[in-house]
Amino acid sequence: xxxxxxxxxxxxxxxxxxxxxxxxxxxxxxxxxxxxxxxxxxxxxxxxxxxxxxxxxxxxxxxxxxxxxxxxxxxxxxxxxxxxxxxxxxxxxxxxxxxxxxxxxxxxxxxxxxxxxxxxxxxxxxxxxxxxxxxxxxxxxxxxxxxxxxxxxxxxxxxxxxxxxxxxxxxxxxxxxxxxxxxxxxxxxxxxxxxxxxxxxxxxxxxxxxxxxxxxxxxxxxxxxxxxxxxxxxxxxxxxxxxxxxxxxxxx
Ligand code: 13P
Numbered sequence: 020x021x022x023x024x025x026x027x028x029x030x031x032x033x034x035x036x037x038x039x040x041x042x043x044x045x046x047x048x049x050x051x052x053x054x055x056x057x058x059x060x061x062x063x064x065x066x067x068x069x070x071x072x073x074x075x076x077x078x079x080x081x082x083x084x085x086x087x088x089x090x091x092x093x094x095x096x097x098x099x100x101x102x103x104x105x106x107x108x109x110x111x112x113x114x115x116x117x118x119x120x121x122x123x124x125x126x127x128x129x130x131x132x133x134x135x136x137x138x139x140x141x142x143x144x145x146x147x148x149x150x151x152x153x154x155x156x157x158x159x160x161x162x163x164x165x166x167x168x169x170x171x172x173x174x175x176x177x178x179x180x181x182x183x184x185x186x187x188x189x190x191x192x193x194x195x196x197x198x199x200x201x202x203x204x205x206x207x208x209x210x211x212x213x214x215x216x217x218x219x220x221x222x223x224x225x226x227x228x229x230x231x232x233x234x235x236x237x238x239x240x241x242x243x244x245x246x247x248x249x250x251x252x253x254x255x256x257x258x259x260x261x262x263x264x265x266x267x268x269x270x271x
Contacts, residue, residue, distance in 0.1 A: 129170045
């Protein structure tokens with residue numbers, strides 16, 4: 020059975036003092052057995068070093084929210100995969116809809132970053148998801164299928180199971196409108212079918228597909244019960260230890 024991976028995307032929240040409070044609040048509550056499931060936090064770049072220290076010896080792993088696809092160079096304001104690794108990251112969120120919307124990221128640029136992340140030993144969490152108008156037009160599968168194929172282009176079969184996919188319907192992000200467990204399951208199943216076509220069923224069965232979009236303690240259990248939902252990418256509700264831990268507990 021696939022393990023569940025619960026990741027918290029802090030977005031552009033929490034300065035250093037707040038980071039310390041949030042990480043300590045989280046680790047002090049994680050005293051129960053995770054039963055093989057995983058917890059990841061993805062703070063802003065400025066908090067990674069501190070968070071990395073605070074989670075030492077705790078059942079929490081570290082991820083970043085973006086990276087540049089080159090090792091180094093004259094790219095003002097950017098951060099490389101090796102820099103992320105050196106600060107203790109094992110994961111990196113790529114292609115979040117906010118990056119697509121506000122920073123011009125495309126399936127092509129996300130694909131480049133995903134391949135570089137894998138080559139650098141980081142696990143990418145590649146985000147896909149349709150806009151409300153796309154869902155209303157009935158083209159969700161077309162949009163998500165194109166995103167999955169584009170973001171995974173030339174990622175070899177041997178490496179694709181090292182990658183995590185996150186289905187985040189854009190209309191459900193930060194809106195309080197969650198996809199119903201059935202709506203989410205249908206798209207997750209479609210993504211797994213797409214992976215089966217791109218690679219094969221053995222590989223498709225291994226890839227972790229997270230759901231993201233207004234995941235809260237009240238709806239997490241129902242979503243995580245779905246056969247193709249293997250975890251959650253949590254925004255707002257990961258910013259408070261109690262709600263994030265309640266979401267983590269709902270997959271046990
Ligand atoms: P919310 O949980 O705040 O809707 O955000 C979801 C998200 O974008 C996680 O990456």
